[in-house]
Amino acid sequence: MNIAVIGTGYVGLVTGAGLAETGNNVICVDIDTVKIDRLKEGIIPIYEPGLEEMVRFNTKEGRLGFTTQYDEAVAKSQVIFLALATPQGDDGSADLSQVRIASEWIAKLITEPKVIVNKSTVPVGTADMVRDIFQKVTKVPVEVVSNPEFLKEGSAVQDFMKPDRIVIGASNQEAIDTMRDLYEPFVRTGNPIYIMDERSAELTKYAANAMLALRITFMNEIANICDRVGADVDKVRKGIGSDGRIGPQFLFPGVGFGGSCFPKDVSAIIKTAEENGYDFKTLRSVQEVNKKQKQIIVEKVLGHYGGNVKGKTFALWGLSFKPKTDDVRDAPSIDIIKALTSLGAKVHANDPVATPSMMHILPETDMLRYFRRNLRALENADALIVVTEWNEFRNPDFKLVASLLNDKVVFDGRNIFDPERIKEFGLTYYGIGRR
Ligand SMILES: NC(=O)c1ccc[n+]([C@@H]2O[C@H](COP(=O)([O-])OP(=O)(O)OC[C@H]3O[C@@H](n4cnc5c(N)ncnc54)[C@H](O)[C@@H]3O)[C@@H](O)[C@H]2O)c1
Structure with a gap:
């Protein structure tokens, strides 16, 4: 044809x-x-x-x-x-x-x-x-x-x-x-x-994307509760994912959903509902919760540093809204970088492929520098923040990571590291909903 x-x-x-x-x-x-x-x-x-x-x-x-x-x-x-x-x-x-x-x-x-x-x-x-x-x-x-x-x-x-x-x-x-x-x-x-x-x-199409956004958001809230009650979201995730009615996919909590589809599609279906005299309450909550979730790492960072990160430098791994793409449209990394730099902190960013796309949105400045190698981004940094779960970030040389980070802290926005293993290297670990 x-x-x-x-x-x-x-x-x-x-x-x-x-x-x-x-x-x-x-x-x-x-x-x-x-x-x-x-x-x-x-x-x-x-x-x-x-x-x-x-x-x-x-x-x-x-x-x-x-x-x-x-x-x-x-x-x-x-x-x-x-x-x-x-x-x-x-x-x-x-x-x-x-x-x-x-x-x-x-x-x-x-x-x-x-x-x-x-x-x-x-x-x-x-x-x-x-x-x-x-x-x-x-x-x-x-x-x-x-x-x-x-x-x-x-x-x-x-x-x-x-x-x-x-x-x-x-x-x-x-x-x-x-x-x-x-x-x-x-x-x-x-x-x-x-x-x-x-x-x-x-x-x-809208129903599919809205359902997936809802599922991610639900798990993000379960993780937030885990943080408060001392439960471990990884265990909860496995416990519910093995239920055939629920299934294991799209149950990973993190720093909020982004990308070129979910945010705009959730917004569009809410609007369609509104134009037809219907208030899509669950999706309005999804939007509200996701907006807050995009700041969850910043809150954890501020919690660790007693509310003041002025003069601190953060290595940030992962700019694309998810792994294996260079798409940074509406990526959580944008919100995190903006929040940290506005609080007076510097960011050393790295991504396997998305740096050129991100530079169009957030050009390099004194406060934001881009690095070709993820380990180089750790030099002169105080702490590491993982924003996107690229495979190449999963198993770094933790001894080197610990030796390079001044404050020896890791904020793992995608729960890609094993907290127990990380602690063996003298690193302090913060995940999403993990003990
Ligand atoms: N990206 C995804 O993962 C994905 C998945 C499923 C569905 N969708 C949907 O598919 C659609 C396209 O998404 P995308 O991510 O490919 O968008 P995109 O922005 O990557 O691509 C759109 C292209 O259209 C071109 N363009 C704009 N106006 C044009 C015109 N008048 N004539 C010819 N070309 C024109 C632009 O230059 C651009 O290259 C969207 O509705 C999106 O929601 C996207």
């Missing part, structure tokens, strides 16, 4: 490469000329394990191309995917301007019937909105499909190639058949393709 993917970000690039991998001809479109020029040269703009190989292979095979020209992409393709950003607007709702603009541009160019597939996370009713845009601009028949994406950054390629399920919201049988043909190679092991109406598909 000939396919266009509009928007070549985390989702668009993986979608384009994944669809090319199964034999389709895919052209990826973006308005970012620098990004497209680099992709044409085989330079991948994001860090995502396995993506570079897949992009290069399919480009070499002639099945994957990149352009900034809508006309070329639209003319060539039967199916057009929209993989545009839907960030949080000022009022908390999803900002649909990219989806709107792209739809208008496509509508002006089409001369024959197309299937328009929305992969962005969008509020209920967006498929209708996109349909209206097309109907206002052109008489050419267009089918609009909602096909939310569930990939996770850090394992996006694997998630796309072997999805747990595919959700397709569509009302036209021909469009449904086209989508089935397209996705059949990805579900050969029997994982389901769920066909539903567009509104249910749109809400499914």
